[in-house]
Amino acid sequence: MTDAVKRDRGLLKIDDQECKGCGLCVEACPPRVIALGEHLNHYGYRTAVYAGTGCTGCGICFMACPEPGAITVMRAVANRAAAAAIMSTGQEGSPSCASN
Amino acid sequence: MRKQLMKGNEAIVKSAILAGCRAFYGYPITPASEIAEAAAEYMPRAGGVFLQAESEVAAVNMLYGGASAGVRCMTASSGPGISLMQEGISYMAGAELPCVIADITRGGPGLGNIAAEQSDYHQVVKGGGHGNYRTIVLAPHSVQEMADLTALAFELADRYRNPVVLLADGFIGQMMEPVEFPEQAIEGQTPDWAVTGTAASRPNLITSLFMDVDDLEAHVRHLEQKYRCAEHLEARAEEWQAEGAEIVLVGYGIVGRILKAVTAEARAEGINVGVLRPITLYPFPVSHFKRLALRARVFVVVEMSNGQMLEDVRLALDGTRPVEFFSRTGGNVPSHEQVLDLVRNLAKRYSIAPITEPAINIDEERMANV
Amino acid sequence: MSSEQFSEYTVVHGRAKSFYERYDRKPELQHQTHFCPGCGHGIVHKLLARAIDELGIQDRTILVGPVGCSVFTYYYFDVGNVQAAHGRCPAVATAMKRSRPAGIVIGYQGDGDLSAIGSAEILHAANRGENITIIFVNNAIYSMTGGQAAPTTLLGQTSTTTPEGRSATTEGYPLHVSELLATLQGPVYIERVGLGDNKQIAQANRAIHRAVENQVKGLGFSLIEVLSPCPTIWKMSAVDSQHWVRDVMEKTYPLGVFCDRTKEAQPRRLPPEPPSLEAIPAILDIVNDDSAEASSAANKATKPIDLHVRVAGFGGQGVLLLGEVLAEAGLEAGLEVSWLPSYGPEMRSGTSNCHVRLSDETIDSPLVTAPNILVAMNEPSLRKFDKSVRPGGWIIYNGETFPTDCVRNDVHVLALPFTQIAHELGSARAGNMVMLGALLEVANGLPQSSIDAALRRLVRNTKWFELDELALSRGRELFRESFQEV
Ligand SMILES: Cc1ncc(C[n+]2csc(CCOP(=O)(O)OP(=O)(O)O)c2C)c(N)n1
Numbered sequence: 001m002t003d004a005v006k007r008d009r010g011l012l013k014i015d016d017q018e019c020k021g022c023g024l025c026v027e028a029c030p031p032r033v034i035a036l037g038e039h040l041n042h043y044g045y046r047t048a049v050y051a052g053t054g055c056t057g058c059g060i061c062f063m064a065c066p067e068p069g070a071i072t073v074m075r076a077v078a079n080r081a082a083a084a085a086i087m088s089t090g091q092e093g094s095p096s097c098a099s100n
Numbered sequence: 101m102r103k104q105l106m107k108g109n110e111a112i113v114k115s116a117i118l119a120g121c122r123a124f125y126g127y128p129i130t131p132a133s134e135i136a137e138a139a140a141e142y143m144p145r146a147g148g149v150f151l152q153a154e155s156e157v158a159a160v161n162m163l164y165g166g167a168s169a170g171v172r173c174m175t176a177s178s179g180p181g182i183s184l185m186q187e188g189i190s191y192m193a194g195a196e197l198p199c200v201i202a203d204i205t206r207g208g209p210g211l212g213n214i215a216a217e218q219s220d221y222h223q224v225v226k227g228g229g230h231g232n233y234r235t236i237v238l239a240p241h242s243v244q245e246m247a248d249l250t251a252l253a254f255e256l257a258d259r260y261r262n263p264v265v266l267l268a269d270g271f272i273g274q275m276m277e278p279v280e281f282p283e284q285a286i287e288g289q290t291p292d293w294a295v296t297g298t299a300a301s302r303p304n305l306i307t308s309l310f311m312d313v314d315d316l317e318a319h320v321r322h323l324e325q326k327y328r329c330a331e332h333l334e335a336r337a338e339e340w341q342a343e344g345a346e347i348v349l350v351g352y353g354i355v356g357r358i359l360k361a362v363t364a365e366a367r368a369e370g371i372n373v374g375v376l377r378p379i380t381l382y383p384f385p386v387s388h389f390k391r392l393a394l395r396a397r398v399f400v401v402v403e404m405s406n407g408q409m410l411e412d413v414r415l416a417l418d419g420t421r422p423v424e425f426f427s428r429t430g431g432n433v434p435s436h437e438q439v440l441d442l443v444r445n446l447a448k449r450y451s452i453a454p455i456t457e458p459a460i461n462i463d464e465e466r467m468a469n470v
Numbered sequence: 471m472s473s474e475q476f477s478e479y480t481v482v483h484g485r486a487k488s489f490y491e492r493y494d495r496k497p498e499l500q501h502q503t504h505f506c507p508g509c510g511h512g513i514v515h516k517l518l519a520r521a522i523d524e525l526g527i528q529d530r531t532i533l534v535g536p537v538g539c540s541v542f543t544y545y546y547f548d549v550g551n552v553q554a555a556h557g558r559c560p561a562v563a564t565a566m567k568r569s570r571p572a573g574i575v576i577g578y579q580g581d582g583d584l585s586a587i588g589s590a591e592i593l594h595a596a597n598r599g600e601n602i603t604i605i606f607v608n609n610a611i612y613s614m615t616g617g618q619a620a621p622t623t624l625l626g627q628t629s630t631t632t633p634e635g636r637s638a639t640t641e642g643y644p645l646h647v648s649e650l651l652a653t654l655q656g657p658v659y660i661e662r663v664g665l666g667d668n669k670q671i672a673q674a675n676r677a678i679h680r681a682v683e684n685q686v687k688g689l690g691f692s693l694i695e696v697l698s699p700c701p702t703i704w705k706m707s708a709v710d711s712q713h714w715v716r717d718v719m720e721k722t723y724p725l726g727v728f729c730d731r732t733k734e735a736q737p738r739r740l741p742p743e744p745p746s747l748e749a750i751p752a753i754l755d756i757v758n759d760d761s762a763e764a765s766s767a768a769n770k771a772t773k774p775i776d777l778h779v780r781v782a783g784f785g786g787q788g789v790l791l792l793g794e795v796l797a798e799a800g801l802e803a804g805l806e807v808s809w810l811p812s813y814g815p816e817m818r819s820g821t822s823n824c825h826v827r828l829s830d831e832t833i834d835s836p837l838v839t840a841p842n843i844l845v846a847m848n849e850p851s852l853r854k855f856d857k858s859v860r861p862g863g864w865i866i867y868n869g870e871t872f873p874t875d876c877v878r879n880d881v882h883v884l885a886l887p888f889t890q891i892a893h894e895l896g897s898a899r900a901g902n903m904v905m906l907g908a909l910l911e912v913a914n915g916l917p918q919s920s921i922d923a924a925l926r927r928l929v930r931n932t933k934w935f936e937l938d939e940l941a942l943s944r945g946r947e948l949f950r951e952s953f954q955e956v
Binding site: 011015017018020021022023024026027028030043045057059060062063064065066067068069070071072073074075076077 | 478479480481482483484485486489499501502503505506507508509510511512513515516517519546668671672675701707708709712
């Protein structure tokens with residue numbers, strides 16, 4: 001197996017300006033790869049921070065988060081064509097809850 | 101079109117539909133129920149919506165919804181029902197939504213009775229709801245005016261984006277007189293601010309909420325400006341033998357009719373008397389009062405209330421002329437004999453000189469272009 | 471770190487298209503919502519926006535916002551927005567859907583808004599089965615106003631207005647809206663969901679999607695009650711309040727589907743095209759010039775007329791119809807007319823009366839306080855109005871003998887047993903028309919053709935029409951017989 005196979009299926013982006021640090025995503029995340037950061041943001045919140053690895057792209061944190069765009073969940077695709085296919089059909093449906 | 105004998109309450113509905121009204125929401129109350137009944141009969145046939153709401157509170161909020169959707173819509177009620185609608189009327193004025201509300205006034209306060217009074221004047225003319233708003237108020241005195249002023253009410257409601265009240269009483273609602281309608285029905289235009297569930301209207305918002313203090317003040321000033329504009333352009337009154345009259349009788353609605361009959365008799369006795377009948381109660385036709393005050397010695401307000409319009413007459417005259425008042429309430433009607441006696445006494449008290457030549461009648465009806 | 475195989479990441483969960491990118495309507499902090507950290511409203515907003523996206527109805531959606539913490543739905547949702555008064559959302563939504571059936575009308579309400587002040591509106595909208603969708607956010611408290619009790623507040627739960635905890639004896643029991651509304655026949659779909667953990671949120675997501683989809687399919691009224699955390703007012707952390715929904719609230723408010731008629735429900739069709747504008751006058755029964763009924767010159771009055779008529783009797787004697795035929799005939803004859811039924815204080819104890827005016831000139835007052843003709847159909851009516859008759863006027867009285875104490879030497883009297891006469895003609899009910907016949911002789915000037923036209927318009931039944939015509943001419947005859955010498 002190469003390095004590439006170990007690469008995470010998912011990727012998280014957290015907007016630390018929109019996040020209010022409620023911690024619901026931390027609680028919701030099945031692989032437990034989100035935590036509240038040590039630093040306060042501009043508005044005085046300890047915002048959520050992605051650990052950087054381990055995201056499965058399940059989207060459960062997104063559903064638990066009360067802010068429309070604080071969390072963006074991405075999923076890895078094999079190639080550009082597959083990416084385009086996913087983009088054209090819109091979002092991938094509801095996140096699975098099997099892992100919870 | 102041939103004139104048809106028709107009740108005032110029915111004329112309202114037919115005129116409304118001809119004027120493009122396509123939704124009626126109401127709750128039964130005597131003496132306004134016939135309007136809902138006529139709407140139930142005709143509105144669906146005309147492709148419109150009729151719905152008997154669970155209360156006047158719901159009905160007025162249905163108007164809010166219908167108007168938000170850009171549909172010409174109306175309701176009809178009376179005293180207690182109008183009281184319940186006040187919150188919604190305030191919201192509609194705040195959100196700048198047009199609608200027409202027919203108030204066929206009954207006796208009050210409380211349950212009062214179902215006879216005709218004019219005691220809703222304060223609550224509709226002064227605005228019974230909260231906030232800095234006004235409603236335009238039209239006061240028909242005949243079945244023809246029930247029809248004409250209903251059409252005008254829709255026009256003004258749209259022009260000013262504000263609720264318009266048609267303030268009438270049970271007499272005019274129940275009465276049958278010949279009425280003539282316009283030949284052509286009008287189609288209500290969907291305003292570009294309406295929320296209609298389409299791509300084009302997606303950016304639109306209907307709200308009366310302005311969280312920021314300066315935003316709300318600016319909104320209030322904007323509303324105020326509309327009202328000033330209406331005061332300049334929309335005040336209407338009928339002057340009946342009033343030119344040069346030394347006694348001016350003032351009354352609206354059915355009282356206006358009685359005052360005309362009194363005037364005819366009093367003038368036959370040589371008393372120089374005329375009638376000033378406000379057609380718009382808000383905006384109040386102040387300029388008519390000011391002009392007639394140049395000649396008149398005394399104004400006599402006759403009302404089927406304990407003096408609600410009286411206050412506006414006093415404000416209009418601003419102390420320049422004495423104002424006498426005759427009132428009946430509870431459903432009693434000022435009898436033509438009682439008012440005639442009062443006129444005779446005033447003629448004596450004010451030493452009014454007898455008429456020498458017949459008065460000329462100018463500006464008799466400002467209704468020609470309605 | 472790049473790889474040939476996983477060269478791309480693509481967004482699978484991000485800001486819904488139905489949300490604005492930036493909240494321009496919000497006065498400040500336009501990049502985030504006004505909700506407190508951990509607020510359930512935010513989550514419900516996201517689930518709803520997602521459903522709108524998934525169903526592809528953003529352009530058709532009309533969102534009716536409430537009064538409460540979620541009053542600013544229009545800050546966030548890029549759809550048609552209407553802000554309603556506290557509790558009245560279902561009434562507003564009803565009218566919007568009725569007038570714009572192609573729109574998708576969604577109401578969003580809190581538990582104070584829906585279950586307290588707006589309890590009547592939601593009940594009736596549900597009962598009418600309005601084809602709308604209601605999202606009902608139950609956080610067991612009034613949040614926006616600072617934590618007062620709601621009808622949904624749990625027993626024992628403290629609030630600023632139940633400082634010792636809600637007690638059933640003073641505040642009653644928690645109101646189960648979904649269960650209550652599910653007893654009605656109107657709704658097609660009612661479900662209670664929660665935001666208590668990931669599983670609950672996933673179910674909430676499905677339920678909200680379904681509730682909106684039902685409307686898109688035209689199935690009817692759907693309501694989703696969402697048990698929703700309010701960390702600020704509950705004074706708990708976001709996570710604790712989430713758990714409180716699951717561990718405590720859910721015990722009082724069990725989750726589940728309370729009503730599902732989506733299988734049986736018939737999809738509603740859009741209403742038919744409205745009639746053309748040209749068709750409207752006819753729909754309103756407004757007669758146009760071409761009508762055969764238009765008055766002809768032959769019907770015009772033959773001499774000046776100024777009638778002030780009062781007709782009085784018991785209800786059922788045909789008082790109002792007599793007046794109406796007279797007024798209609800006057801109109802036919804080209805006169806000014808008015809007809810006013812007894813109204814208000816006059817309308818007591820089953821008596822009935824009306825005022826009729828006919829004149830060549832504009833009618834000032836339609837009220838007849840001093841009639842020149844009184845038609846009294848019984849003695850009480852006579853006694854009520856006899857003094858008001860003008861000197862020189864007429865009293866037409868339905869009675870064999872005129873009461874002696876009512877006799878005045880300045881008025882004319884025709885007293886006959888009109889009801890009896892009508893009875894002999896065929897029906898006592900035509901008594902009013904015999905009296906009208908006599909009245910027409912008094913009034914003298916209305917051509918018979920104008921009366922015929924009026925009667926034809928008002929009395930559609932041929933049998934009655936013929937009897938009435940007979941009665942009218944009998945009345946005329948009786949008058950002439952009685953006053954041959956006059
Ligand atoms: C007629 C009226 N009464 C009272 C209020 C004040 N008020 C605003 S929001 C609210 C309660 C809202 O509670 P809820 O519906 O539960 O929504 P939440 O804030 O909890 O989301 C009240 C009483 C009002 N705006 N209008």
